[in-house]
Amino acid sequence: MPTRKAARRGKLERLTPDQEALLPAVRDEWIAIGLDTRPSDRPAAERGVAEMYRRGGLEPPTRIVWCGSPLSMALTRAMVLDRAKGRDSVWDSVRDSVWDSVRDSVWDSVWDSVRDSVRDSVRDSVWDSVWDSVWDSVRDSVWDSVGASVRDSVWASVWDSVGDSVRDSVWDSVWDSVRDSVGDSVWDSVGASVGASVWASVWDSVGDSVRDSVWDSVWDSVRDSVGASVGASVWASVWDSVGGQHDSNWLAHFDFFQRIGLTRQTEKLAGLWQLARAAGWALPHERICWVSERPNLLQLEAVPARGPFANQLHCEDGPALRYPDGWAIYSWHGVRVNEDVITCRPSSITTKRILGERNAEVARVLLERMGAERFATEADGAKVVHRDIDGNGNGSRLLSIPMPNMPDREARVVVVQCPSTDRQYVLGVPPWVATCQAAVAWTFGVDEPGKKDGELIMLKEQ
Amino acid sequence: MTLEMYRHGDVGLVRCDALPLNAQREDPPQPDIVLAYGEVTGHAHRILAPHKVSLWNAGQQRYILVEDAPATLTHEEHGPMTLEPGVYEVRIQREYGLGGEIRNVAD
Numbered sequence: 201m202p203t204r205k206a207a208r209r210g211k212l213e214r215l216t217p218d219q220e221a222l223l224p225a226v227r228d229e230w231i232a233i234g235l236d237t238r239p240s241d242r243p244a245a246e247r248g249v250a251e252m253y254r255r256g257g258l259e260p261p262t263r264i265v266w267c268g269s270p271l272s273m274a275l276t277r278a279m280v281l282d283r284a285k286g287r288d289s290v291w292d293s294v295r296d297s298v299w300d301s302v303r304d305s306v307w308d309s310v311w312d313s314v315r316d317s318v319r320d321s322v323r324d325s326v327w328d329s330v331w332d333s334v335w336d337s338v339r340d341s342v343w344d345s346v347g348a349s350v351r352d353s354v355w356a357s358v359w360d361s362v363g364d365s366v367r368d369s370v371w372d373s374v375w376d377s378v379r380d381s382v383g384d385s386v387w388d389s390v391g392a393s394v395g396a397s398v399w400a401s402v403w404d405s406v407g408d409s410v411r412d413s414v415w416d417s418v419w420d421s422v423r424d425s426v427g428a429s430v431g432a433s434v435w436a437s438v439w440d441s442v443g444g445q446h447d448s449n450w451l452a453h454f455d456f457f458q459r460i461g462l463t464r465q466t467e468k469l470a471g472l473w474q475l476a477r478a479a480g481w482a483l484p485h486e487r488i489c490w491v492s493e494r495p496n497l498l499q500l501e502a503v504p505a506r507g508p509f510a511n512q513l514h515c516e517d518g519p520a521l522r523y524p525d526g527w528a529i530y531s532w533h534g535v536r537v538n539e540d541v542i543t544c545r546p547s548s549i550t551t552k553r554i555l556g557e558r559n560a561e562v563a564r565v566l567l568e569r570m571g572a573e574r575f576a577t578e579a580d581g582a583k584v585v586h587r588d589i590d591g592n593g594n595g596s597r598l599l600s601i602p603m604p605n606m607p608d609r610e611a612r613v614v615v616v617q618c619p620s621t622d623r624q625y626v627l628g629v630p631p632w633v634a635t636c637q638a639a640v641a642w643t644f645g646v647d648e649p650g651k652k653d654g655e656l657i658m659l660k661e662q
Numbered sequence: 663m664t665l666e667m668y669r670h671g672d673v674g675l676v677r678c679d680a681l682p683l684n685a686q687r688e689d690p691p692q693p694d695i696v697l698a699y700g701e702v703t704g705h706a707h708r709i710l711a712p713h714k715v716s717l718w719n720a721g722q723q724r725y726i727l728v729e730d731a732p733a734t735l736t737h738e739e740h741g742p743m744t745l746e747p748g749v750y751e752v753r754i755q756r757e758y759g760l761g762g763e764i765r766n767v768a769d
Contacts (some may be wrong), residue, residue, distance in 0.1 A: 504699065505766060563760050606760050618671065618740075627767065628758040642751040643767070644674030646665060 206279075212460075213383040219460050226459065227394045231453030231509065233477055234402030237498050237597040239524070242266065245478035249489050252442070252471025252482075256366035265316040268309030268525025270441065270481045271414045273492045274308075276313040277483055305526030317488060365507050367442050370468045371450070377465040378457050394456050394478075397509040399449035405511035406521065407446030409526050409536055410481075413529050442482040444475055445494060451476050480523075497522040500531070502544035517542065532565040541565055550572060551579045555603050576601070576615055583626070588636035590616070596636040598629075614639035671740045672767045673697050673707045674753035681749055683723055685718040695726070697735075697752055705738040714747075724752040 228414045250260035267273035321429035458466040480492040512534030513520035517526035549570040557563040580602045586598040594617040601611045629639040666677035695709040714732045718725040735743045755767040
């Protein structure tokens with residue numbers, strides 16, 4: 201099979217030392233891009249958007265509209281498209297149900313972007329009057345005028361998402377041609393040293409949370425009212441989006457190949473690279489492309505246990521991620537929680553609130569903020585299962601606290617004293633543990649110290 | 663069989679008869695052997711000047727081998743602990759969460 205042989209011979213099967221040395225540089229550069237919190241470089245991003253359309257075989261959009269966050273981008277699209285398609289009634293219900301749960305500043309941003317999106321279709325005077333007026337009183341009448349004029353416009357029917365062309369098909373084609381040009385081991389090693397690291401640092405910690413939060417912000421509010429159709433619209437926004445800076449893992453992977461000479465194979469990514477370096481998410485449609493700002497605040501902590509580049513969102517006293525329009529994500533060691541869970545005073549957290557919290561992760565965050573010691577002291581109905589004196593003469597207690605909402609129906613904790621620091625601390629243990637020593641042993645991976653043929657001796661503790 | 667266990671803060675050491683057959687020696691990148699770093703504090707469970715101490719891996723498990731002379735395990739917050747010659751399996755303390763998940767204890 202001569203052709204196949206020739207193709208194989210042309211494959212890049214090994215990296216040179218210089219190319220190897222480029223791996224960490226590309227990795228670090230794209231991690232920095234992915235975590236960038238500076239304001240967008242709008243002219244550069246808009247050039248990137250145009251390039252992205254051209255590389256996807258499309259005319260650049262006639263209009264690029266900036267949004268304050270991925271959430272306001274999704275809401276803007278839902279408003280404009282649902283209006284444009286005449287689905288007023290759906291949106292009206294959503295607007296009413298989502299209204300209260302999203303900050304005013306986000307609505308200001310949405311409004312701004314909606315106005316930019318339909319500007320030419322509505323007389324300026326209408327907008328002026330909206331803009332100068334108080335929200336509640338004018339929104340309905342404004343929507344009536346926007347709805348009528350937009351519905352009649354020709355472009356309303358052709359504003360379909362072009363995410364497939366500018367993103368998916370570009371990815372597929374670049375993927376295939378790079379894959380044809382490099383051997384398995386090179387592909388894998390670049391993937392491991394660049395793509396996987398950037399993924400752990402950027403997407404796994406930030407991008408994924410942003411996507412889920414956009415969804416949750418709307419879904420939590422609408423699922424009990426109109427649910428499906430608007431949920432679908434926002435969901436589609438999330439999936440139609442180009443991740444911009446948060447796509448940096450794959451962009452980094454292919455950027456490396458571009459820099460070592462596979463320029464022809466990767467050229468279609470030019471626009472996506474440029475956009476990612478300059479802005480946040482984008483939502484490309486046939487005539488219009490919505491582009492989101494980058495976050496302006498990002499609080500991360502490293503998670504060495506998950507690898508040298510792994511991050512998670514964490515801030516103990518404020519948002520862990522915030523966009524310029526005020527939309528924010530609160531997170532405690534990577535667990536996304538409502539604002540109140542982070543900002544309430546620890547002294548205001550009661551055992552009752554923790555016991556009543558249905559989400560185990562949120563209960564854990566509240567427990568950590570309250571302090572396990574206080575929780576063990578104040579919890580109603582806590583039962584002492586076992587008492588013991590450890591090798592250093594300190595008392596320890598095994599407690600069972602009824603928690604009807606949790607999977608185990610109880611929290612079993614061992615309260616021990618550290619012999620070096622004298623600090624008391626509380627460790628969660630499984631409900632089947634029956635003695636203090638068995639509880640401590642379990643925390644060190646010794647599951648059954650009480651077995652007949654085995655005996656655990658804790659010789660020294662420091 | 664009796665299980666001998668030593669505890670140094672959130673690091674546990676379980677005495678073993680010998681290294682597993684598949685154990686591979688790990689070359690520590692720094693002069694001291696570090697068993698665990700505190701995620702928040704950056705404090706470390708560290709074996710000082712480990713001329714006669716080596717770190718081994720077998721799958722997910724880690725072992726330390728103390729040869730000839732006793733070694734000293736230190737930490738910024740905990741008292742030093744002397745380890746007699748022998749093989750120890752390293753256990754990092756874990757915790758059972760309210761949802762039934764098991765995670766390492768954050769130091």
